[in-house]
Amino acid sequence: MAGYGDLLRTRGVARIMAAQLTARFPNGMTSLAVLLHIEHVTGSYGAAGLVLAATSIGQAVAGPVTSRWMGRWGMRRVLTLTLIVCAAAIAALALLDLPVPGYMALGLLAGLATPPVQSAVRTIYPKMVTSKQLTPLFSLDASLQEIIWIVAPVVITFVATQVGTVQALLLIVVILIGGGAWFILSPEVGRVRIPRSRRGFGRVLAKPPVILATVSGFLLIGACSAVEAGVVATFGHGGAEAGIVLAIFSIGSLTGGLSFGHIPMGPWAMARRLAIVAGGLALTMISLDMWWLGGTLFVAGIGIAPALAVIFAITSASVRFSETAEAYGWVGTGQLIGAAAGSAVAGFLIDAGGPSGAYVAATAFAVAGVAVAAVFVRGFPDLRGRDASPAPDTEPVRTIT
Template identity: 85%
Template sequence: MAGYRDLLRTPGVGRIIAAQLTARFPNGMTSLAILLHIEHVTGSYGAAGLVLAATSVGQAVAGPVTSRWMGVWGMRRVLTLTLAVCASAITALAVVDSVLPVYMGLGLVAGLSTPPVQSAVRTIYPKMVNSRQLTPLFSLDASLQEIIWILAPVVITFVATQVGTVPALILIVVILIGGGAWFILSPEVGRVRIPRSRRSFGKVLAKPPVLLATVVGFLLIGACSAVEAGVVSTFGHGGLEAGLVLAVFSIGSLAGGLSFGHIPMGPWSMARRLGIVAAGLALTMVSLNVWWLGGTLFAAGIGIAPALAMIFAVTSASVKFSDTAEAYGWVGTGQLIGAAAGSAVAGLLIDGVGPQGAYWAASGFAIAGLLVAVLFFRGFPDLRHRDASPIPDTEPVPTIT
């Protein structure tokens, strides 16, 4: 923990972490708020699901595109434009009384214009700290983002159910604009200039570590989404137990990231971290008792933030600086698709065999991720004796075998 304290004393680090967490806070609120609002105005969860699907498709498509644009037009311009369009689309969703296709169109626009804050901040990090601090910074970032998933759903559910779904969506817009402005106006965002990439769009995925990070992220987040569906199915939408168990899951991730995420990373590190997740999720299938699920999910969560930290670190260390934003965009897209796939597979199994089917799905995703990490361990760079800084654009990109 002393290393993290030293890290936060570095000028600008605490501010940029707080700003980006605030700017990304709506990410933990928007899907749930749209679901509740569209169900309220249409009376159909099916319609709400279609609007959510359109939003998710927009986010998945936009991630690498808007991230790459930051190297063409600059971070502040792209972030400001996407922020304005996204806030307008969510506001329209809240106040416009229309038909399902219109809601789907607005959801798609909101997804396409989601500000690429995550790609931006992880591109900035290597320019803010020395090489020794970069891996701990990625770990701290992966750990603290759990705050979003612990608090945001609770806040938006309370507002939507106690005040109304329209105020809930407007609250998202307020936080989106306030947090986004704070991040955009941060000095670091203005100082860091991403060089224009010389590679064609999508070529960065040909780098084995980036492809592995994208695939592993897809499977890891798929497992987490299946867990969320399973917990809600087990205890019900209104059950206090569901919120508490999911909070414990996130607290496990937070604890794991702060305790172990900074450990030097070798080619086998991803397998070890995913092994913790897979073992914990496999144990959930023993019992659906609230205490058992809480304990096993806490154990599984210990590996999540460290695994995410490694995803961010190996991505940064394996590409030129001009390609980092697009690479993180692809990694984010993989995670979004994983979230949708995990929820879909878990939902089908819940309908077929009951809540325990979701935990089967979660374990399957986690075990698949572990197998990928084991079978392709040589594709992960060895960061035990080097830092996670991007490759300077003036140097050739080494081939990793």
């Protein structure tokens, strides 16, 4: 913890981390708010699911595209444009009375225009700290983002149910604009310029660590989404049990990230960390008692933030600086697709055999992640004692004098 204190005292780190967490806070609110609002105005969860699907598709498509744009037009221009369009689309969702296809179009637009804050900040980090501080910084970032998933759903559910779904969506717009403006106006966003990539779009996926980070993120987030579906199916929407259990899950991740973020990352780091997740999830199948689930999910959560830290670090260490934003965009897209796949598979298994099916699905996703990390261990870089910063795009040329 003392190391994290030193890290946060590094010039600009605490400010940029707080700004990006605020800017990304709507990520933990939008899906739930859209679901509640569309169900409220249409009376159909099916319609709400279609709008959510359109939003998720937009986010998945946009991730690598808007991230790459930052190297062409600059971070501030891309972030500002996407922020304005996304805020306008969500406000329109709240205020306009439309048929379901109209809501789907607005959801797709909001997804396509989601500001690439995550790609931007993880591109900036290597320029703010020393090489020894970078891996702990990725771990701290992965840990603190759990605050979003603990607090945001509680806040938006309270506003939507106690005040109104329109007000909930407008609150998202306010936070989106306020947090986004804070991040965009941060000095580091103006100082760091991403060089234009000389490689074709998507070529970064040819690098084994990037594709492994994308696949690992897909499987890890798929497991987490299946858990969320299972917990909601187990306890329903009426009581506080589901929220408490999911909060314990996130607290486990926060604890793991803060406790183990300083551990050096060797080629087996991903397999070991995902094994903790898989072990904890396997134990959930013994009982659906609230406290048993809370305890086992806390154990599973201990591996989540450390695994995400490996994903961020190996991505950074394996690409040139001009490719970092696009690489993180692909990693984010993998996680979004994983979230959709985990929810879908869990939903089918819940319908077929009850809530326990969701925990089977979650365990299967995590075990698959361990298997991928073990089988392709040679594709993971050894970052022990190595700088995780991206390679520079230009190198000094030796001349004969």
